[in-house]
Amino acid sequence: MPELPEVHTTVKGINKTARGSVIHAVWSDYFSNHYRNKKEIKNPLYFKAFSKVVTGAKIIGVRRRGKNILIDLSNGSVILVHMKMTGHFLYGAYKKTLVGKNKEVWEAVEEGPLKDSFNRFVHLVFSLSDGKHLVLSDMRKFARISIFPKKEEPEQKEINGLGPEPLEKEFTYKKFKKILSEKKGPIKKVLLDQTVIAGIGNIYSDEILWASGIHPLQEIRFLGNTQMKKVFSSLKTILRKGIDFRGDSTSDYRDINGMRGAFQGAHMAYRKTGQVCKKKKCGGKIVRILVSGRSAHFCPVHQKAIE
C-alpha cells in the first residue's frame, strides 16, 4: 500500500521521467454513478473540466505531502493524487486497444516489468509529448484525483489537515513529543492518524512499534520519555529504510518502471503472525490483534504494554 516511502519512490520516479513533458491528451475509465457531484475525476463532468485544464500543460515538477502526490503544471494548476490502497503510477510506452465492442484497454508495448504490472487495471492515462505515457494502475479504483489552482492549495482539505512530515529536519524530538503529548488513545491508532504525523500507514506503524519494543495498544499518555524517544528514532529509521528499499510490494505496489520494492522482505512484524520473533534472544511469537478496526501485528514478549 502506498505509504510515505512508496509515494516518495513514485514521486522521484515521475520527476526523473515525465517532468518537462507536455500533456497532449488524458484518458480515463474511472467513471461511476456513485461519484456524480463529487470534486474528483470519477465524476464525468469534473473529468471533462479536468481534461480541458491539463491538456497542453507542461509537467513542471512533482511533490509529495503525506501520502499525496502533487503534480505542478505550467498553467498554474496542481493535480492532486491519493493512491489509496492499490494505486501506482507507471511510465513508458503504452498502446490503447479495443476489447469487445467498446471497452478500451491500455497495455505496455514492450516486454518486461511494465507488461506484467497490472495493465488491466490502468484507469487514467496521460499521453506525453515524448511519446510515452504516465498511467495510473489502480485495481480497486479507490484512488482520488482532483485539480485546483496552486493558490488554492492551502485550502484543500486533503492537504491542510495533515500533520508534519516525519522525515523533515524540522521534525525534531521536541516537536514530536509536544504533538504526541496532546493526544490520547493506543499508540498504533495515533501513528496511523494523518493529522498527527503525515505518511505512516499500517505496514510501517507495525514495523515502527516492533523496533521500538512497544505494544500497539500502549496508551500514549503513559508513554515514558525513554519509550517516546525510541518511537521517534524508530519512526525515522524505519521510514528511511522503506525508502532505501524502494517501498513495499507486499501487495501490488510497483515503482514507475513496474519494479517491486523490497521492504516486504525486511518485515519483522507485519503479516508475520505465528512466526518466531526475529529480535535476538526474544523467543516470542508474532500475534495479530485489532486496534480500532485495523490489524496490528506484534511480539507479545518484547512489545509489552505498561500501565
Added chain:
DNA sequence: TGCAGTGTTGCTTC
C-alpha cells in the same frame, strides 16, 4: 464454493 480479509479515508450513524 463462499466469505472473510486486505487497508485508506471520508461519511453516516449512534
Added chain:
DNA sequence: CGAAGCAACACTGC
C-alpha cells in the same frame, strides 16, 4: 464530541 461501521472495489486465501 468520539466511536464504530460502512462504502468505494477486486482479488487472495482459507
